[in-house]
């Protein structure tokens with residue numbers, strides 16, 4: 001339980017235009033606000049990324065599989081790329097070169 005800042009809720013007259021909620025109502029309002037925020041956040045998340053996210057095998061970026069910049073289908077496996085450039089690199093290497101983490105994808109520009 002977080003410590004309640006009880007001294008701020010003991011009815012200080014400085015906040016004249018703020019309606020002095022009882023502690024219970026404030027708690028309920030906090031819970032309601034939290035639930036609303038979380039549900040909004042979940043709604044935004046589900047709306048933006050309703051599908052799964054794949055990893056670009058070239059640059060290791062996360063790619064939304066519902067709207068990838070480029071895709072390749074090799075040996076029954078779907079690969080998603082953040083950009084056509086990564087797909088071109090994938091074409092150059094072939095699917096066998098994807099699993100090699102020693103690639104100089106970051107250094108060679």
Ligand SMILES: [Zn+2]
Pocket residue numbers: 056058059060061081082083086
């Ligand atoms: Zn990429």
